[in-house]
Amino acid sequence: VGYSLYLDLVENLRNGQTRHDFPLGDEEKRCRHAIELAKQGKQVALVCSGDAGIYAMAALVYELIDREPCRIAVEVHPGISAFQMASAKVGAMIGHDFCCISLSDLLTPWVTIERRIKAAAEGDFVISFYNPRSLKRTDQIVKAFDILRPHRNADTPVVLASNLGRPEEKVRIIRFDEFNPEDVDMLTLVMVGSSQSRAFKRGDGKTYAYTPRGYAKKMEAR
Amino acid sequence: VGYSLYLDLVENLRNGQTRHDFPLGDEEKRCRHAIELAKQGKQVALVCSGDAGIYAMAALVYELIDREPCRIAVEVHPGISAFQMASAKVGAMIGHDFCCISLSDLLTPWVTIERRIKAAAEGDFVISFYNPRSLKRTDQIVKAFDILRPHRNADTPVVLASNLGRPEEKVRIIRFDEFNPEDVDMLTLVMVGSSQSRAFKRGDGKTYAYTPRGYAKKMEAR
Numbered sequence: 001v002g003y004s005l006y007l008d009l010v011e012n013l014r015n016g017q018t019r020h021d022f023p024l025g026d027e028e029k030r031c032r033h034a035i036e037l038a039k040q041g042k043q044v045a046l047v048c049s050g051d052a053g054i055y056a057m058a059a060l061v062y063e064l065i066d067r068e069p070c071r072i073a074v075e076v077h078p079g080i081s082a083f084q085m086a087s088a089k090v091g092a093m094i095g096h097d098f099c100c101i102s103l104s105d106l107l108t109p110w111v112t113i114e115r116r117i118k119a120a121a122e123g124d125f126v127i128s129f130y131n132p133r134s135l136k137r138t139d140q141i142v143k144a145f146d147i148l149r150p151h152r153n154a155d156t157p158v159v160l161a162s163n164l165g166r167p168e169e170k171v172r173i174i175r176f177d178e179f180n181p182e183d184v185d186m187l188t189l190v191m192v193g194s195s196q197s198r199a200f201k202r203g204d205g206k207t208y209a210y211t212p213r214g215y216a217k218k219m220e221a222r
Numbered sequence: 223v224g225y226s227l228y229l230d231l232v233e234n235l236r237n238g239q240t241r242h243d244f245p246l247g248d249e250e251k252r253c254r255h256a257i258e259l260a261k262q263g264k265q266v267a268l269v270c271s272g273d274a275g276i277y278a279m280a281a282l283v284y285e286l287i288d289r290e291p292c293r294i295a296v297e298v299h300p301g302i303s304a305f306q307m308a309s310a311k312v313g314a315m316i317g318h319d320f321c322c323i324s325l326s327d328l329l330t331p332w333v334t335i336e337r338r339i340k341a342a343a344e345g346d347f348v349i350s351f352y353n354p355r356s357l358k359r360t361d362q363i364v365k366a367f368d369i370l371r372p373h374r375n376a377d378t379p380v381v382l383a384s385n386l387g388r389p390e391e392k393v394r395i396i397r398f399d400e401f402n403p404e405d406v407d408m409l410t411l412v413m414v415g416s417s418q419s420r421a422f423k424r425g426d427g428k429t430y431a432y433t434p435r436g437y438a439k440k441m442e443a444r
Contacts, residue, residue: 053309055435059317062432066422073426076310080300087275088298095281096330097338099321099347107436108318112346116319119345123338125321200288204295210284213277214329 001034002047010047031060038072051081055102055130082189083128086161089171091208093159093191097125098211103140104131110140117144121151126197126211129190133181141190142181148192152176157199157209159191160184173199173207223256224269232269253282260294273303277324277352304411305350308383311393313430315381315413319347320433325362326353332362339366343373348419348433351412355403363412364403370414374398379421379431381413382406395421395429 001020013019020037022030034046034057048056058076065074083100087093099120105113120127127148132141154177161171162185176192184190199209223242235241242259244252256268256279270278280298287296305322309315321342327335342349349370354363376399383393384407398414406412421431 051306053306053314053316054320055317058310058314059432059435062313062317062430063434065424066420066430066432069425071425074313076314078302078306078310080302081306084273084275084300084303088280088300091284091296092275092280092298094275095277095284097321097323098276099319099342099345101319102435116345116347119341119347120321123321123341123345124334125338125341198288202287203291203293208284208288210281210288212285213281213324 001030001037001044003030006047006049009049027057027060028064031057031064035061035064035070035072039070048079051079052076053078054081054100080165082130082161082164083191085164086128086159086171086189086191089161089164089169090157090159090173092210093157093193093197094126094128095211096194096196096213097123098128098194099123099125100128100130102130103133103137103144105137105140113140114143114147117147121148124151124194124196126194127192129192131186132188132190133184134186138181141184145176145179145181148176152192152195155199156195157193157197159209160188161191162188164189173209175199223252223259223266225252228269228271231271249279249282250286253279253286257283257286257292257294261292270301273301274298275300276303276322302387304352304383304386305413307386308350308381308393308411308413311383311386311391312379312381312395314432315379315415315419316348316350317433318416318418318435319345320350320416321345321347322350322352324352325355325359325366327359327362335362336365336369339369343370346373346416346418348416349414351414353408354410354412355406356408360403363406367398367401367403370398374414374417377421378417379415379419381431382410383413384410386411395431397421 003024004021007019034044037044046057052058053076101116156176158174158176158179163169197211199207201207225246226243229241256266259266268279274280275298323338378398380396380398380401385391419433421429423429
């Protein structure tokens with residue numbers, strides 16, 4: 001059971017396994033369908049991309065079985081979320097304390113999101129923004145950068161990553177002051193470094209970025 | 223190359239592959255050894271547990287090749303970090319915005335850590351604490367809960383997880399006001415819910431916990 005695009009990515013569908021395709025959106029319907037099949041005694045995989053536990057279907061399934069108890073067994077199998085792959089592709093951006101914030105205000109009031117961005121800015125976290133922008137929602141990422149600006153240097157590395165792990169994968173490191181909201185769409189992960197994050201060029205001509213845990217400072221202190 | 227305990231977990235060491243065992247601690251020495259072998263033209267895997275990018279060796283390797291440039295290719299392969307597995311084991315605790323904070327003040331000054339805990343408390347994140355306690359460091363997790371107390375209800379779910387994915391795995395959900403620092407050691411991950419996180423008992427008698435993304439509120443609003 002899943003969004004068609006994700007089911008297409010599943011390799012080796014075995015004999016006897018049936019695809020239950022759903023369109024984008026209406027996550028509740030998708031989860032209810034999976035739960036219904038399980039109630040009928042079927043073994044069901046509700047397929048998500050990234051980590052099923054992170055901005056995906058696991059929480060909704062638990063929400064539904066909390067409100068409407070039923071006798072099905074549920075197991076969550078974690079996966080690699082976009083922020084982990086983005087960090088790995090550019091180096092080691094999440095090498096120290098980090099947070100993830102979804103900018104979608106479809107289900108969360110904007111005041112709550114704004115409070116989180118302020119807290120993350122003041123707490124000097126490496127921040128990954130999920131759902132930064134949609135066709136109808138273009139303001140949020142602009143506001144987020146406005147909140148962050150007083151707390152981050154102009155050269156703070158920012159990672160823009162889309163289609164991670166797919167042939168169309170695109171990952172870029174830019175400076176905080178180079179950020180252009182037009183470069184971002186619904187499928188982009190935007191990761192803003194902490195005050196300690198650093199970008200540097202290697203001999204291969206490519207730029208890498210990481211957030212040190214403090215070993216270098218320790219070396220200097222010796 | 224890696225900490226012996228992690229190398230023991232590697233299955234199917236292939237012919238021609240050599241183990242380079244290192245004791246716990248002195249991460250710099252371990253990373254330098256891996257870099258040296260790579261410089262000699264060897265293909266090297268620096269093995270970490272969890273995600274190599276999260277509180278592990280990836281950032282230190284990038285720190286070292288930033289300070290002392292060399293001509294080796296580096297690839298980071300992300301993995302499942304303890305907070306993801308802990309969340310999955312109990313349900314879906316990281317179903318909404320979350321952060322990770324290391325409480326180790328070996329490399330990070332306590333004032334910085336304290337500022338992060340305050341920010342995470344005010345931002346209402348689901349918070350995962352790594353390195354909550356060691357034999358010498360017993361204060362930090364107590365202070366962390368003191369900072370969080372005014373911002374979290376007494377019944378906020380707290381997850382204590384250790385030895386995730388190993389035979390000795392132990393995962394418990396308790397209430398915020400039941401937290402006892404004596405139940406925590408160096409290898410425990412401590413995850414504190416947000417104001418929205420919820421624990422509930424299922425028909426199997428077990429307690430599960432999740433952080434809703436807001437679908438239920440949306441349903442009510444209809």
